[in-house]
Amino acid sequence: MATDSWALAVDEQEAAAESLSTLHLKDEKTKPDANGAVVKADDNVEKTEDEEKEDRAAQSLLNKLIRSNLVDTTNQVEVLQRDPTSPLYSVKSFEELRLKPQLLQGVYAMGFNRPSKIQENALPMMLAEPPQNLIAQSQSGTGKTAAFVLAMLSRVEPGNKYPQCLCLSPTYELALQTGKVIEQMGNFYPDLKLAYAVRGNKLERGQKISEQIVIGTPGTVLDWCSKLKFIDPKKIKVFVLDEADVMIATQGHQDQSIRIQRMLPRDCQMLLFSATFEDSVWKFAQKVVPDPNIIKLKREEETLDTIKQYYVLCNNRDEKFRALCNIYGAITIAQAMIFCHTRKTAGWLAAELSREGHQVALLSGEMMVEQRAAVIERFREGKEKVLVTTNVCARGIDVEQVSVVINFDLPVDKDGNPDNETYLHRIGRTGRFGKRGLAINMVDSKHSMNILNRIQEHFNKKINKLDTDDLDEIEKINN
Numbered sequence: 001m002a003t004d005s006w007a008l009a010v011d012e013q014e015a016a017a018e019s020l021s022t023l024h025l026k027d028e029k030t031k032p033d034a035n036g037a038v039v040k041a042d043d044n045v046e047k048t049e050d051e052e053k054e055d056r057a058a059q060s061l062l063n064k065l066i067r068s069n070l071v072d073t074t075n076q077v078e079v080l081q082r083d084p085t086s087p088l089y090s091v092k093s094f095e096e097l098r099l100k101p102q103l104l105q106g107v108y109a110m111g112f113n114r115p116s117k118i119q120e121n122a123l124p125m126m127l128a129e130p131p132q133n134l135i136a137q138s139q140s141g142t143g144k145t146a147a148f149v150l151a152m153l154s155r156v157e158p159g160n161k162y163p164q165c166l167c168l169s170p171t172y173e174l175a176l177q178t179g180k181v182i183e184q185m186g187n188f189y190p191d192l193k194l195a196y197a198v199r200g201n202k203l204e205r206g207q208k209i210s211e212q213i214v215i216g217t218p219g220t221v222l223d224w225c226s227k228l229k230f231i232d233p234k235k236i237k238v239f240v241l242d243e244a245d246v247m248i249a250t251q252g253h254q255d256q257s258i259r260i261q262r263m264l265p266r267d268c269q270m271l272l273f274s275a276t277f278e279d280s281v282w283k284f285a286q287k288v289v290p291d292p293n294i295i296k297l298k299r300e301e302e303t304l305d306t307i308k309q310y311y312v313l314c315n316n317r318d319e320k321f322r323a324l325c326n327i328y329g330a331i332t333i334a335q336a337m338i339f340c341h342t343r344k345t346a347g348w349l350a351a352e353l354s355r356e357g358h359q360v361a362l363l364s365g366e367m368m369v370e371q372r373a374a375v376i377e378r379f380r381e382g383k384e385k386v387l388v389t390t391n392v393c394a395r396g397i398d399v400e401q402v403s404v405v406i407n408f409d410l411p412v413d414k415d416g417n418p419d420n421e422t423y424l425h426r427i428g429r430t431g432r433f434g435k436r437g438l439a440i441n442m443v444d445s446k447h448s449m450n451i452l453n454r455i456q457e458h459f460n461k462k463i464n465k466l467d468t469d470d471l472d473e474i475e476k477i478n479n
């Protein structure tokens with residue numbers, strides 16, 4: 001039958017997509033290295049960062065695992081109302097939202113005192129009557145998950161034993177993280193139950209789900225709504241599509257999400273969240289969220305204004321290492337991050353630095369996400385003083401207390417051109433953390449000198465030469 005064949009195709013798509021997205025999570029043949037970090041046994045293959053597929057889902061999970069509180073931002077929220085003539089409400093306290101007492105209790109029990117920047121505008125919109133649709137974009141850690149969980153919990157009726165809120169996540173692991181927030185915030189609803197529609201969660205055919213909130217990945221949710229009929233989509237009141245940017249990066253998820261959305265009643269509230277908002281996300285968002293209100297919160301701009309930048313001229317990798325040791329010998333570096341172009345160089349450098357007696361942490365692409373989160377956590381706590389990493393691993397991770405950044409290799413894109421954006425992100429600071437910083441670039445060829453010059457021109461900021469054989473000169477840079 002036609003329906004069976006597409007359901008089968010969906011199955012296959014999701015299985016393929018999930019095996020891709022869990023690539024970094026699988027325990028491959030691993031062995032602990034000198035620092036106790038786990039690295040794959042066969043690490044001899046030279047892989048450039050560009051060959052390492054950027055795994056957005058893994059990155060997103062990593063961010064969630066290492067985040068302990070809200071990312072504060074001074075940028076203004078941009079609001080586009082569906083009906084521009086209606087007054088725009090924003091709230092400065094949770095009390096103003098007139099939440100059910102048990103929900104307010106849950107919010108306070110989580111330690112939230114006041115709404116975050118995006119929540120100030122998003123919450124009144126999401127809780128309005130009649131329900132309104134919303135597309136919201138803000139960087140990771142600004143309170144999106146907490147906002148839509150609150151919206152679901154305020155609409156759910158625990159007395160009704162069937163699914164009323166449906167939340168789509170790109171992966172099983174991300175679904176679990178959101179599930180934890182629902183459980184925490186919904187802690188004071190004794191009858192509230194949560195079901196995970198994820199691969200491997202098998203139910204008997206013909207069964208109906210009694211849980212009021214279902215969270216899952218698109219393929220399985222689609223099966224549960226259509227082929228298996230565990231969920232009656234017509235009874236869904238709130239539909240959340242989380243991490244839309246990650247979602248559309250996975251093949252098949254976009255179509256599946258749209259198919260699910262088509263089964264929902266017209267008056268179902270549709271909410272979509274994304275950390276970024278490139279064209280493809282925007283197009284997708286418009287397909288799944290009719291008549292939306294739109295909220296955008298710009299990322300804090302990074303600048304090089306408070307950073308002293310230097311370069312060191314070397315002939316090869318060993319000389320770069322010696323220069324690094326000289327720098328360490330001359331100035332006191334509380335904590336440094338060192339970026340390498342390949343995993344292999346990163347592994348080699350970490351081992352050499354350990355041999356020299358440094359406490360080194362290595363962040364490498366083949367580590368499982370949880371292990372990477374643990375390494376970052378230890379580094380943040382100051383247990384290690386040097387973090388050696390490739391760019392792919394460190395993308396999007398802020399370690400605010402790092403004052404020295406060393407580009408052991410300069411950032412280049414896949415065509416070998418300077419990657420200015422990555423340079424800025426590695427070294428730059430946002431206004432808020434405007435502490436002075438020090439950046440040292442290692443140059444080991446004509447080609448890398450050319451890259452450095454182009455970076456210099458791009459930012460119109462001078463990068464001074466540093467002679468690492470002259471200890472007095474090195475000492476001066478730290479003043």
Ligand SMILES: Nc1ncnc2c1ncn2[C@@H]1O[C@H](COP(=O)(O)OP(=O)(O)OP(=O)(O)O)[C@@H](O)[C@H]1O
Pocket residue numbers: 060063064067068069070071110111112113114115116119138139140141142143144145146147
């Ligand atoms: N109003 C608030 N007050 C204090 N802490 C909050 C508030 N809202 C959320 N948080 C906390 O801030 C952190 C980030 O929030 P949240 O996970 O909702 O952000 P997000 O934008 O969904 O980011 P991500 O997509 O990475 O999860 C979490 O630890 C959360 O518990």
